[in-house]
Amino acid sequence: MTLANKLLDFKVVFVSGLESLTEQIATKIFNYPQNLGMPLTPEYDAKQQSMVDYLSQLPVHQTNFPPPAAPATLSQVFFGNFPDMSRIDRTFYEHKSDGFYNFYVPNYKNIFFLPDWLSQWLQINLNISVDTTPLEIIQQSVFLGLIGFFFLVEFRMKLYWFLTINPYTRPWIYLISLTDWIQDFMTGLSPVMLGVDLTAPIILGLTGKLADSLNHLVFTMPFLPSEGQPGKMMIDNEVQDVILFRYLPSLWYTHSIPNSLREFWYTDRIDILNFMKKNYAHLEIEFLPDRILKDLSQHQQITKPLADNLHHLPEISSNLICKLSNDSDYIFDIFMNKFIT
Structure with missing residues (x-):
C-alpha cells in the first residue's frame, strides 16, 4: 500500500467520523431529522406582506443637510x-x-x-x-x-x-x-x-x-x-397618510394625570374636566387637582364621625324622653302628697 492510499483511507475515516459526530450533535441537540432547520424561503405571511406594501407606498420626509441659508434680515x-x-x-x-x-x-x-x-x-x-x-x-x-x-x-x-x-x-x-x-x-x-x-x-x-x-x-x-394608529385624512383637499393619536393616553390610566394639567382643567377649562368625568368616570381616574382632593379628604374626615353618630340619635332621644317621664312622675307624686296633706 502506497502512502497516497494511506492518506486517502485516513481522509475517508476522518470524514466519516466527522459526519457521524455532526449527525449525533444535530440529533441530540437540534432534534434532527424531525427538525430540518431554517427553511430556505420564509412562509408567506399576508399580514406582514400588507405592512410591507403599505410602507413601500409612503412618501419620504425630504430634508437637506447642511440646512440651506435663509437670511431674513x-x-x-x-x-x-x-x-x-x-x-x-x-x-x-x-x-x-x-x-x-x-x-x-x-x-x-x-x-x-x-x-x-x-x-x-x-x-x-x-x-x-x-x-x-x-x-x-x-x-x-x-x-x-x-x-x-x-x-x-x-x-x-x-x-x-x-x-x-x-x-x-x-x-x-x-x-x-x-x-x-x-x-x-x-x-x-x-x-x-x-x-x-x-x-x-x-x-x-x-x-x-x-x-x-x-x-x-x-x-x-x-x-x-x-x-399611534395609521390612517388617512383629508388635508388641503388631498388624502394623506397620517398617524393618529387620540382618546385617553394609556399613561393617564396606569399612572396619575399630571397635577398641573388637572389644575388647568379645573381653573381655566372646565369643559375638558366635564368631558373627562363624563366619558372616563368608570375608570376611577382622579381628574380633580390635588388641592381639591386634599380639601375633600379633610372634609370627609370631619363629617364622618358626625355621620357615624347619627344612628345613635333615636336612642338618645328615647332615653331622654324616658328620663323626663320618670322625673315628671316623681315631681307629680310629691305635689299630690303635699296637696292632700
Missing part, C-alpha cells in the same frame, strides 16, 4: 442665520367623541419615535406631558451642536489643502484641537484610498446622518409611540 445676510430644523409637526385637534388632546402627524418612511420605555420614563419622572418644549429645545441644541461640529471637521479637512498654512500653529491649532479626539479615534478604523485619508469624509457623513435624523424624530407625549 440684512444682518443675517452678512453674518448668517441659525440653521432651522425641518421638523415633522404635530397637529392637535378637538373632537366631541375623541376628546381634546388628539393629534396627528404625517406618516413617512423615515419617521421614527422614541422607544416606549424612554417616552414613559420622560413623562413620569420629568413631568413632560402635552407640552414638549423642553424636549424640542434639547433636540434643537443637539442639532445645532452637530452642525457646528460638522463645520469644524469640514474646516479642518479644507485647511490641509492650503500648503502655506501650518494647521498646528496659532490660531489654527485651537480649532484643530476641537476635532483631534474623533480624528485619533477614527484613524485606525477608516481606510486610505490612493494615499488619501478618508477619516474626515467618513466623520462628515456620520455627523450629517445623525444630525439629519433629528429632523425625522417626533415626540408623542402624552401618548406612547405604540398608541
Whole structure:
C-alpha cells in the first residue's frame, strides 16, 4: 500500500467520523431529522406582506443637510442665520367623541419615535406631558451642536489643502484641537484610498446622518409611540397618510394625570374636566387637582364621625324622653302628697 492510499483511507475515516459526530450533535441537540432547520424561503405571511406594501407606498420626509441659508434680515445676510430644523409637526385637534388632546402627524418612511420605555420614563419622572418644549429645545441644541461640529471637521479637512498654512500653529491649532479626539479615534478604523485619508469624509457623513435624523424624530407625549394608529385624512383637499393619536393616553390610566394639567382643567377649562368625568368616570381616574382632593379628604374626615353618630340619635332621644317621664312622675307624686296633706 502506497502512502497516497494511506492518506486517502485516513481522509475517508476522518470524514466519516466527522459526519457521524455532526449527525449525533444535530440529533441530540437540534432534534434532527424531525427538525430540518431554517427553511430556505420564509412562509408567506399576508399580514406582514400588507405592512410591507403599505410602507413601500409612503412618501419620504425630504430634508437637506447642511440646512440651506435663509437670511431674513440684512444682518443675517452678512453674518448668517441659525440653521432651522425641518421638523415633522404635530397637529392637535378637538373632537366631541375623541376628546381634546388628539393629534396627528404625517406618516413617512423615515419617521421614527422614541422607544416606549424612554417616552414613559420622560413623562413620569420629568413631568413632560402635552407640552414638549423642553424636549424640542434639547433636540434643537443637539442639532445645532452637530452642525457646528460638522463645520469644524469640514474646516479642518479644507485647511490641509492650503500648503502655506501650518494647521498646528496659532490660531489654527485651537480649532484643530476641537476635532483631534474623533480624528485619533477614527484613524485606525477608516481606510486610505490612493494615499488619501478618508477619516474626515467618513466623520462628515456620520455627523450629517445623525444630525439629519433629528429632523425625522417626533415626540408623542402624552401618548406612547405604540398608541399611534395609521390612517388617512383629508388635508388641503388631498388624502394623506397620517398617524393618529387620540382618546385617553394609556399613561393617564396606569399612572396619575399630571397635577398641573388637572389644575388647568379645573381653573381655566372646565369643559375638558366635564368631558373627562363624563366619558372616563368608570375608570376611577382622579381628574380633580390635588388641592381639591386634599380639601375633600379633610372634609370627609370631619363629617364622618358626625355621620357615624347619627344612628345613635333615636336612642338618645328615647332615653331622654324616658328620663323626663320618670322625673315628671316623681315631681307629680310629691305635689299630690303635699296637696292632700
